[in-house]
Amino acid sequence: MFFSSNRKTLDEPVTSPTLPAARTRPELLSPAGSLEAFFAAMEAGADAVYAGLRDFSARAKARNFSLGDMERMLAYAHGQGRKVYVTLNTLVKETELPQLVDTLSALEAMGIDAVILQDLAVWRLAREHFPDLELHSSTQMTVHNVAGVRMLERMGFSRAVLARELSLEEIAGIRAQTSMELEHFIHGALCFCFSGQCYFSSYLGGKSGNRGRCAQPCRRRYRYRQQDGYYFSTNDLSAIDLLPELTDAGIISLKIEGRMKSAEYVSNVVSAYRMALDAAPAQRAEAVRQAKEHLKASFGRNPTKGFLPGGIPHDIAIPSVKGATGRFLGEVSQVRGGTISFKTRDRLHIGDRLRVQPKTDKAGTAFTIKELFQGQRPVKKVSAGVFVSAPSPFENTFKVGDAVFKVSSEQAFTLSEAACRRKLEQALPVPERIDLEVTLAECHLILRARVGDLDFEKSYAVETFAAEESPLSRQTLETVFAKSGQEPFLLGELATGELPPVIIPPSQLKQIRRDFYQQLSQTLRRERQAQQNRRRQAALAALLPASQPAQERRQFTLGLRDPRDIGLLLDPEVDRVMLPLTLSHVNQLRLGKGLAGKEDRIIWDIPFVLLGNQWNDTRKAIRILVSRGFSHFSLGNLGHFPLFDGFDGLHLHTSYRLFSLNSQAILAWRELGAEEVSLYIEDDRDNLAQLLARDTGVPAAATVYTRVPLITSRIPIRSVRADQPVVSDRGDTYRVDQRGGLTVLASNVDFSLLGQLDVLQSLGCHRFIVDLSHLGPHSPEGKKVLQVLKKGGEVPGTSSFNFEQGLE
The missing domain is CATH 2.40.30.10 (Translation factors)
Structure with missing residues (x-):
């Protein structure tokens, strides 16, 4: 497993970490969805911008940028002492992996400041083949506790973009146990759902938020008990009053949402936060007052501080408030x-x-x-x-x-x-530092330069004259070589050693300088291009080829909600059962007659959100289960992996919440310790065919029956209960369940691929998950599903989600 027993576990005492290098102020990070917005951010005082390419961006509807645009933007920003981060924060289909390789190669070559990612295919390819790329985790990865952040540290990320559901106290708790850079949103649109875990838009029409194409059904009006309301539409985050508290909690990058927003919005919002951040303590109250006036011109929704102050925010989603911006x-x-x-x-x-x-x-x-x-x-x-x-x-x-x-x-x-x-075309590359050693021997001037990892040496025959006065000196050479002409170099250290008392004509020195810098620049470009080509070709060669899938017998796992139903393991059609992992279920479970010795056929499913003491409680539950002989666990968040530090011989499965849309992601999960993965529930037939044709060495299971949790949120809806459906203008009905501090919206139409089992098996999938946790196997609906499972066919009145219609 990726986690050896000699690693420090999260329930061991934690010493104070070495925090990131001290900043005089936190970074103000602005969105840039267009060139106008980019320059608006620069002029308004952003320290950095994040921007998307035309592919692999979670804001596919934004205008976004070509690689050529991004390279020029980077040069302009670096010339201003600013940074540019590229968002590759969408899920990647199998056939898109070669294009992803090309993109990563180009971004590394241009020296982008960081890549923000969601799909572990990006992480794996970057780590293996493009090591110069700095990696930031997207908020789409749902990192919401210290375990998730410290997991990112192990994986080599340099920054975590935290989930927006955290309070200042929870953020400070994470900061106290990690040295990783922490980034948090401070302004802009909020999702009702935990980012990365929303399937609402995709379920309605294949437009996945995790692919950058969210149609925002949460912003629409719904009816509950004859009462219309915008039940799932959140107000906009505005943390202008909490900037000192965020900094004290350990946030080093303050992020503004809005790559779909106008340059006007960017200018107003960045200016407002710049004003508040730069104000001296004595003038801060007045600066914040003026900043709020700026924010009124940004045409956002009503402001809320969200979860930051702590407790349940009552102003974050108000059903009577329209969900539109402006x-x-x-x-x-x-x-x-x-x-x-x-x-x-x-x-x-x-x-x-x-x-x-x-x-x-x-x-x-x-x-x-x-x-x-x-x-x-x-x-x-x-x-x-x-x-x-x-x-x-x-x-x-x-x-x-x-x-x-x-x-x-x-x-x-x-x-x-x-x-x-026009402004962008005038941007010049930021000069690179060059360390130079100059020696003069036997009428040859020998120049040795170091630029980054490149060492370059060239010798020039020179005509010298005995110096009667002002002989060749280090100062003379520094004056000459400090000028690089058209080549983007900046002289750093200059070493000369002892120089003889001679003179080299100034015109000859200048000619040598011009030629040397030209030769160095050409060599540097050639070597870097060669390195880029080598890395790109190696990455492309490492992509798995398609092959004929092996045929195996079908295996079925039943998802249950009640430990008393595990007697279904005695059914010859049932290979395994899956139970929600809670302390009460652990204490309740008793393996009766005929079930003793079947511990290895029970999978414990860990809730994907573990806040507060829930992570420690889950760790305790795992200890109990392992001591009783259980060894199979299903993980739904990066923060789950450290739960198993110190344990050997366990079998870890990933749920569909840990995205497996391509073979590189599956290989990543294998490297992190997973022995089986669940295929992504949003996926379609074409991509599944491409993915399953790759031999990853990891068995893949497909969920073929469940109630899809379209939204999972920490936001309560006080006026809605599960007794009556929430109805859209189209007549679609949804169920809202609120328990354990979470709100879950699900369609009343279940997802089923039971009629597609032969197709899935022909594609190479042989493990199937039939989740009856919402029905119960002994209810009339549950019995109907089990009957169809045994006799074949499809359950009437169900949805195949994106399997047929396609995933955009």
Whole structure:
């Protein structure tokens, strides 16, 4: 296993860690979803930006950047003393692995400051083949406790982006037990669900949030007991009041959400936080007041401090508050063609941008105001409280009662994309440090340079003259070689040794300098290109080839919720059962007659969220189980792996919450100690076929029946119970369960691939998980599923999720 018994375990005493190098202030990290937003962040004072490429970005709808754009942005940022992090924070399909290799190779070659990742395929390929890349864990990895952070440390990450469900006290607790850099969001949109664990958008139409294509169904209106509400729509995080507390808790990077947002938003928000961060303690209160005025112009939702203050935040999700962004202006009272009329709650000006949001769950329609009327009179602006009419280019689109939001103002960031590109093209590469040794022997000037890992030497024949005065000196050489002309070098150390009392004509020295730096630059480019090619080819060669899947007998695992149902192990059709791992279940379980000695056929499923003392309680439960002869455990979070420090002979399985969408991810789980993986529940037939054709050496199990937890959240919904469904405008029904401090939204339509068992087996999958934990095997519905399992066919009224429709 990856975790040898000589590692320090998390329940051993922890000495004070060596903290990251002290900062005079935390890093202010800005989003950049467009070139305009990038320059807005730079001008507003961001210390770093995070930006996505056109592929592998969790904000696929943002404009994002080409590799060429990113290289120029990096040069510009480095010239300003700033950093650029690239988000490769989506799940990667099997056929996309070669493209991922090319991307990692290019990012390493350009010297990107860090890569933010979710899929362990990125981690494994970078660690094995592109070691110069610095790795940051995405918040999509759901790292929410000290065990998860220390696991990232073991894996070589340099920074953890923590889950947004943590309090300041919980963050400080993590900081006290790790030396890793910690990053946390301070502003912007919040997900109702733990990041990385939402299947809502994907379940509705294959548009996966974990692939950067979230359709945001959580922002829509739903009905519960005849009461309409935005039950799953969160307000926007705003931690402007908590910056000193976040710094004291150990956060070294303060992250602003918003790669889908405008340059205007970026400018306003970054400026506000820069103002608050830079204020002296005595002026901080006034700076925060002014900063909040800036934030009012960012057109976000209502602000909340989220979970940071501690306890359950009552203002994080308010069903009566519309889920749309922007400043609510009012409701449409008249529609004439494409012209809408309404009483505005805020000032309006030609050039403002509006979005009209229908009462249904359909997307809103946005347009820029080009004409404005107060009554019949055309005006350029109106004050709040005025009845106003605004023509739009959309005929027969809007209805009376639609909500109107202002999403941008006429004071927007004005630098155009063309101007941004011109500015970007002027960015010069940041000079590289060169250490130089110069010696003169037998009429030859010998130059030895070191740039990074490259050593370069060249000898030049020179004409010398005896010096009557001002002989060749170190100072003379430093003056000459400090200038590098068109080549991006910066002279560092210069060593000369003892120089003879001679003179070399200045014109000759300058010519030598020009030639030497040109030769050095060409050699450096050639060597780096060669290294890049070697690493890229090695990575491509290491990708697993397709082969003919082996055929094996089917094995079935039943997911149960009650330990009293383990008698199903006596059914010859059932190979294993899976039980939720809780202390009560551990204490309740008794292996009766006929079940003794079957401990190795019981898998204990660990809850994927372990907060507070839950991790330690789970560790205790595992000790008890291991002492009783149990050895199979299913893991759903990186923080679960350290639970097994010090144990030998155990069999670890990964659940579908630990993403296995490609063979490199499966190889990563194997290296971390897993002996069996669960295939990703969002996956489709085509990718499963590609994945299962690769021999990873790890058995893969497919979940073929379950109730999909579309959302798992730490946010309670006080007005909703499980007794009645929550209904969408489309008539889809959902169940909300709230227990153990978590809220789970699930579709009332179960997921089933029982009718696809022959197909899955032909693809190379032979292990199947039938999860009846929500039904119970002895309920009428549970009995129906077991009957179909034995006789074949499909359970009526179920969904195949993305298997047929495809995963985008």
